[in-house]
Amino acid sequence: MVQAIPLAPADVRVTAAEKTVRPLLFVGLPLAVLWFVCCRHLSQEWHFNEQYSYGWFVPFFALYLFWLRWVEGRPARRMKDEGGRMKFLALTLIAGCAIILLPLRVFEVASSDYRPLGWLHALAAVTITLGVLFLIGGWAWLRHFSFPVFFFLPAVPWVTAIEAPIIEGLMRGIAALAAETLALFGVPRRRKRIFCACRAASSA
Structure with missing residues (x-):
């Protein structure tokens, strides 16, 4: 006579899906909060500066690229091949960036328009995310998911000391090109006036 094998209660049985979802929630929720705070800080620049208004779309594109990498197939986990020194380094970087974020957030509230703070915040978020992936x-x-993580950085406004000379040089080049083009058609050159018009258009 075959005896029926008693089944475990429904609340005790854990499916494979639950085993996968729980770690993802445990890791994903803190990272989601981390990136939400970062985007919330940068959103002021995205809102008031038209040159960086595209920043509203970058997080969604980065998340979509990450999802594509996740769906197309994740590499096999090989943490046994990684040395303990690298794990310790990753944990140290994560802890260091997490410690920096607390005082950094205080300075961001006081000086929300200071762009180096935005870069520090974004780089800390990138470092923590890459460390968790490692x-x-x-x-x-790390190699498989690094591109979607770094894809967010173009949405961070450039530091003014770097941005201003580049924009100034581009405007001078455009003014020179426009003046030469007008000269080909017999129009007198007014490079300085064209440059001033380009500057006024960029600052408008």
Whole structure:
């Protein structure tokens, strides 16, 4: 006579899906909060500066690229091949960036328009995210998901000391090109006037 094998209660049984979802929630929720705070700080620049208004779309594109990498196939986890020194380095970087974020947030509230703070915040978020990916899947995951993480950085406003000379040089080049083009058609050159018009248009 075959005896029926008693099944475990429904609240005790844990499916494979639950085993996968719980770690993802445990890791994903803190990272989501981290990136939400970063985007919230940068959103002021995205809102008031038309040159960086595209920043509203960058987080969604980065998240979509990350999802594509996740769906197309994740590399096998090979944390056994990673040395303990690299794990310790990753944990140190994560802890260091997390410690920096607390006082950094205080300075951001006081000086929300100071762009180097935005870069420090974004780089800290990138470092923490890459560190978590390394701890989960090693170098394979780090290489696989690094592009979607770094894709967010173009949305961070450039530091004024770097941005201003580049824009100034581009405007001078455009003014010179426009003046030469007008000269080909017999129009007198007014490079300085064209440059002033370009500057006025960029600052409008």
